[in-house]
């Protein structure tokens with residue numbers, strides 16, 4: 001790193017700008033130039049040059065922040081994790097407390113000198129009141145350095161003694177284990193010790209799972225039923241134990257004898273674990289930042305001396321500039337150098353001054369105090385055997401402040417990196433969070449916190465933080481982790497139970513396939529047709545396009561959200577094939593559900609508008625009418641409406657020929673003449689339009705507002721017609737599959753709710769499991785149920801969620817989009833008036849996935865039944881067939897098509913099926929049917 005452009009701050013007049021670590025420049029708590037001592041400081045050039053290496057300009061701190069961000073990214077990436085200096089260890093903590101945690105939890109906190117056992121009672125109300133009973137057990141050297149087995153047996157014995165003392169009734173306990181050593185954690189309750197530190201050195205533990213060792217020791221006692229739920233590092237304990245105010249606490253920071261930090265990262269960024277949804281607590285292990293030389297140009301000669309004389313030279317470089325264990329040593333080296341150069345203590349040193357460890361962090365904390373600091377400096381120097389002048393004492397205060405403020409500044413740069421990382425990966429413009437802090441450097445020393453806060457504002461201006469002092473070290477936090485884990489496990493159990501109803505096994509799907517096949521057979525036979533829920537309607541379409549069709553055709557498309565009128569020009573392929581001009585018209589619900597004459601009048605008005613716009617008034621083109629409701633056809637141009645579906649309910653239409661209703665409306669309006677050649681179902685239109693491009697397309701499938709399918713059946717099998725040679729397209733009307741009760745075992749309470757609230761209860765049962773009109777509603781009912789059970793939205797239902805159809809099926813697509821970060825999922829939900837946490841959005845996404853997957857699998861089971869029937873009809877070992885598909889749900893949902901195809905492959909392994917998406921199937925298809933009909937009629941006339 002070059003420092004060429006930096007302006008040294010030492011020697012410049014004091015200004016308002018916080019120039020982090022240079023004496024005389026707005027150092028928090030250090031008196032400035034008004035005192036005589038301060039004036040003489042300016043004269044002490046030796047002092048200046050000694051403290052100069054500790055100066056960190058904002059520019060340098062920005063560089064530290066950027067390097068820390070890079071180091072964090074390396075630690076999180078699967079590729080570079082193993083070599084990373086900042087290890088970014090996953091903790092498997094998936095959620096911070098939401099205030100509802102309640103119950104009693106045992107905690108075992110292994111400290112440097114003692115073992116603390118706690119029973120923590122959480123009240124479960126929003127301001128978690130915590131009751132703690134605790135007892136400390138000294139850990140002797142014999143235990144701390146004896147065999148591992150003994151250490152864990154000791155811990156289990158202490159636990160039992162503690163519980164004996166409480167005289168509680170016998171019951172099961174959940175325990176959190178605070179274990180402050182470097183571990184490789186693989187689950188919340190599985191953590192392998194990497195190496196002992198401090199005074200611990202128990203053989204036989206390194207490389208082993210400390211939870212298992214503890215659990216075995218507890219079980220061996222055979223006294224109490226205790227389950228170890230979580231193992232927690234002290235930094236995460238600090239974060240989790242913090243009582244967050246307005247914002248959730250998602251960062252933990254410890255600056256004590258050592259330093260470390262943790263935060264809730266986006267799980268997808270933590271590449272070393274499988275989970276990719278939601279968040280995960282990550283312990284940065286940032287003490288080792290700089291071990292690869294990144295911080296070399298920030299190191300002062302004193303840092304180098306401290307490092308060389310440490311137990312671990314070259315290691316923990318960031319920690320050695322920040323934490324309490326080392327700051328005293330930095331100060332001591334500066335004082336010794338100044339004394340040697342004659343700048344302090346009249347050029348005298350003492351053996352005490354030259355002895356490692358003779359200046360402690362608590363000395364620095366006292367000396368930097370504005371009120372009593374200079375007096376404290378005198379005491380400390382006296383303890384070191386130095387006769388100090390006022391100037392010496394003041395200089396020592398300057399040195400301590402410079403070292404202390406530099407530590408806070410570096411800490412701020414590290415914290416700014418964490419905050420920027422969180423903001424960037426959550427795709428937020430501003431991040432607001434609470435930061436839990438703990439350690440001697442913070443405790444009762446406002447200056448460290450002030451510096452931290454001021455500098456974070458400068459280094460990460462887009463982040464707002466509230467520092468919250470941890471209350472009970474990691475004890476309460478460990479209990480919280482255990483409580484959160486216990487809450488999540490209980491919730492997960494309930495969520496699984498709820499969603500299990502919607503998860504279909506391969507056997508269940510095979511059963512659906514077999515049931516549909518049976519219903520198809522029944523529907524095709526005259527004698528049994530009435531008992532079948534699928535109508536298997538003949539369409540009178542026996543030929544597919546052969547490419548010789550030519551001319552201009554009009555097409556109408558009614559059957560979903562909108563009504564369309566199309567002009568379709570069918571030309572030679574080499575001249576562009578089919579050209580379409582179309583206009584979209586809405587059908588207001590009062591028209592769709594009003595008198596039938598009003599509906600058909602509206603349709604005629606739309607046609608008139610289209611013809612006027614296209615300058616076609618007076619022309620009478622052959623017309624194909626795509627009418628996507630169940631119709632009993634008796635010829636190509638006659639269709640008796642059997643029932644309305646998909647939200648239509650116009651009166652006076654059921655039992656009528658819809659072509660006749662259309663012609664009557666034309667007459668009423670007296671606008672123009674119509675030549676209706678064919679009435680077509682959209683499924684058939686889709687098959688025909690795909691058949692124009694691919695002759696092996698013999699199945700049509702729609703998954704849009706509703707769902708339906710058609711296929712080419714052998715005429716000999718269509719028992720409802722006289723019979724004959726060749727094939728005819730059969731409109732299955734499979735949306736009604738199950739209306740006779742054959743699918744009852746597959747309906748969940750949510751499906752029943754959707755059905756009961758629909759316009760046609762008891763009908764279109766298969767469609768109500770699959771199509772766009774209903775999936776959002778199924779999700780909404782599940783969300784309401786999960787909220788009522790307290791598993792979602794903190795148990796508070798939003799009035800909006802009670803509104804029918806508020807959760808649209810298109811949200812399922814957006815929420816499941818692969819690239820969509822949870823932030824955007826939250827945004828979608830917030831638009832619905834739902835106040836969501838990260839966990840809420842993960843759960844909503846899961847619900848959407850389950851509902852959409854079931855729909856796609858059921859649709860796949862249906863296609864498998866159809867394909868197998870065609871294969872068997874033709875007596876083939878292996879069938880190759882194309883399915884023409886249309887429908888927004890199939891086309892736009894990110895996983896629907898894939899899931900349908902996968903299911904068909906599994907259920908119909910002897911059919912090789914190509915799915916071809918139709919472009920404008922219902923419009924183009926209707927025109928092509930009209931064209932084929934005209935061609936066939938021409939042939940017959942000739």
Ligand SMILES: Nc1ncnc2c1ncn2[C@@H]1O[C@H](COP(=O)(O)OP(=O)(O)OP(=O)(O)O)[C@@H](O)[C@H]1O
Pocket residue numbers: 559560561562628682702703704705706707771772773774809810811813814886887888889890892893
């Ligand atoms: N992005 C999306 N992802 C999934 N589904 C969607 C999306 N946008 C709309 N939908 C669903 O698709 C339906 C509209 O689909 P489409 O336009 O294919 O059907 P339609 O022509 O109205 O009726 P149908 O094709 O059933 O006769 C809407 O009712 C809605 O439920």
